[in-house]
Amino acid sequence: MPQYITSRIALNDISEAEVSYGIKKGIRNAVQYRFLMVEEQSNEWFYLAKILAQEDKNIALDLAIIYHLENDVTQAIYWYEQAIFLKHEKALVELIDLYIDEGDLLKAKALLLTQKNNSDALDKLIDVTITLGDLKLLDELLPLIESPQQNTLINDIRQYQISKSNRLNLINHQADTTYQCRNSIQLFATNLANLHKLDALINTVQQHPISRYFCFNRPRYISIEQLNCSYDTDKAIQCRETAWSQLHPEVNTRYLGLMLNKGGANVNNGILYLDALDDENVFIHELSHLLGFVDEYPLSSHHKICQKPQISIFSHNISILKPYYEGSREEVLTLLAKQIPWFDLIDKTTPLMQRVGNKWKIGTPKSYLFNHSQEIGLFEAETCQNNSTQAFKPTRIKNSLRYYEEPFIELYLHLLNNNADKYSMPSYHYNVAKSLFKMNKEALGLEWLNKALRREISTTDRIENKNKVTRYNKIKLGEY
Template identity: 60%
Template sequence: MKYLPLLFKIIIVSLMVTIPSGSFFFPQYIANKIAKNTISDEEVSFGIENQIEEAIEYRFLSVDDESNEWFYLAKILGKTDKDTAFKLATIYHIEGDITQATQWYKQASELEHKKAITELIDLYIEEGHLLAAKKLLLPLKSKQDALHKLVDISVTLGDEILLNELIVLLKQTNNKDLINQLKRYGIIDDNSFYPTHSKIRVIGECRNSIQLLATNLSNLHKLDMLVENIQDHPLTNFICFNTPRYISSTQLNCEYEQDSAIKCDETLWASFIPEIDARYLGLMLNEGGANVDNGILYLDSHDDTQVFIHELSHLLGFVDEYPLSAKHKVCQKPQESKFSHNIAVLKTHYEGDKKDVVALLEKQIPWFGFIDKATPIIHKDGGKWVIGTLNFYLSNKSKLIGLFKSETCDKNKVQAFMPTASKTSLRYYEERFITLYTDLLKQNPDEFLMPSYHYNVAKTLFKNNKESLGLEWLNKALKRELTKDANLNNPEHTNRKIRYNKIKNGEY
């Protein structure tokens, strides 16, 4: 801040002594000097120092936008000028400074800026401050946009009383589309709201049916969109979707952070009467890491179609081709039997006759039948057979099927193998779900399925020392394996029998 010459300050101060309290002399003096364009930098600085609005506005127009001085002056002007307050709020919002954005949206709202209240509401919703948004929306519920947001908030909060009031308004305004959405997702039944846990009834349409659930309308729409987006994907030949259904966030007990896997208390699903009729469940939350835990798929609202496909493939028996946790059960020791379509965890060396080693591998490699006889899968090194197709053999054969090292168990001493040297959607979401994987599904559609969600419930109940109820849900999971075509004594169904026994023994 520039300082006035000492003489000028003395003159100004002496004048102040002679002017009565409450006088508008200095603001008027500054205003006149500005109007005549004869004001000096020192006078402008003095005016700003003494909070004279005319001087602040004059200087504000000449400084660089969003410079330090601009922000200093804008914060002074924003106390009384709604447009400046709104601009400050918008800048802070874009920059991600939510505290400052909220403060200035509030200030602009108090100054009756038309858009500020809407932006503040949306910011509260965006940040999950639903009660604050609800408070601002209630006086505006006669407006359609506000009414829609209030409906979504009441659904998300599980506020039965408010939703019933809003449904009356929806009917009065003939808002059939939103009412039909509420019915479609199981949020309301005809004229009444009901808790999902007591009246939901979902009919599975196929063996590998999935019931998707979400806690708000936005995520329910997102689930519908994801299902629509994969209709042409080959996975849809092996799986089907029930209509997404609502579940109140108040019913859930979940742990989730942006960069960690979503985990929930899965005993919840035992409280649905009647139980949800599907093999698998899929729950979408606002944030958290997508993952599959046996028969339950977890997504967050930011996950796209590629993530959805990746996670669905886990339910059908595919394993990640990126490095798993060192503690992951898949990578603790070489496999005793086939467990997935695309990964085999084997010893790195075998001894004995070549034919015997190849015969042993045939029993352990799910894609063995797709490997050309001319493609080597072992080679001699000293007195041992080293497992794997060497990369140099590939040459220009990028689509070659063989036995290639996978990154799956890179954090462990055991070695994982995959059928291709190419990167697939099991390694990177954006890569292809390769044709071979579709062919493997066609060959053995049921061999490596995850157990149904009933198994998740049973396992959690056993952990909570509720053995009787746990056994009941374990039997529900076992019944899902006993389909008409599943003869567990048939040698061709060996892997189904293995899965049945793993479920029975709680080994998933």
């Protein structure tokens, strides 16, 4: 029967019934004949393709690629492995890329190790090894880098201080910016792609006015093995911040930053966290938090600044006050003057409160906004909104503290110029200290708290500068 079916196909003189019979009996020529006739990627096409892919490496690869594009990872892997078994060279490359895309780097590494004598595979292997934090293997692979095209890779390993292998013989540590300005910052990433992204972000931000308040070191690599971070696309990045103590005193900047592949950007005291998809607008937004600006979009109702009215001014752009106050107009204005950092910039004709019964309702009335939209006043912010507190901001103009894509407005630059250091975050040493105290390591915690305090003020400052004394005491008491 196989010979009969084959001969009829050769003569192109075969009935549908004979083809169906041939397929049922597993006669390969019948399967191939029918496969060429059916609509591509129809149900019957897939059925026939899976039969042919048992021996045809090209069809096995075609199946794998189709499933890969459809995000059916399990089927894609199965058919890539089948194509590899049938010795399709491209299939191995595609499977490696799938594992990398899916974040299954250990499997990618295992396959790449079998191909390390291929320069393209070696580049991927080194990248994967760096991301996994396997620096021992990285040092073993460095002697294999020979082609001129790989000079860029070697330079990356050098300049980002990924390896200190003697084979490199030229890691020149970039001059530390610690003493060039008050707000020095060292950014880190755990893979090459994110290190390049940080470089690009720094270059872009250098064109923005906020950059003059920072000094950026060249981004540096940190092994994921050194960190213990939790992150999800919709949740703020959080890390075990005692890990940063391993870098002292080598990293002696005021602030640290870390970029991970995913997670919500945020600032926690002296440490800034970024997602690999964040652009320069998000970066500027987060840098402004280090300088003492607060979000103008709604914060969690459990956020610490929303629990009660502020005791003293704590940011450039937000004041958390009671919605209503009692007393004379002059008494309430005197109180507001002490609680609003932009109070001196408000025109005396701009209303800041209105009488409601025997109390004063705080805030510039909404009815006033229509004709005075550009004026500075006391406008309700979305930051905190509950029965006991209300957040206020100086302007109703859309800006980057509410929407990332909006500008960092001139008014906020003006506020920053007037009090550049007054509300800025303590150094990252404070983060380490708080983490150590939570672990009941009080002696070490005090040691790191003192490192943070030494970043603040001298003995002379403590006597002469009230603002700096306030910051010093807040840090000493753990009130950030």
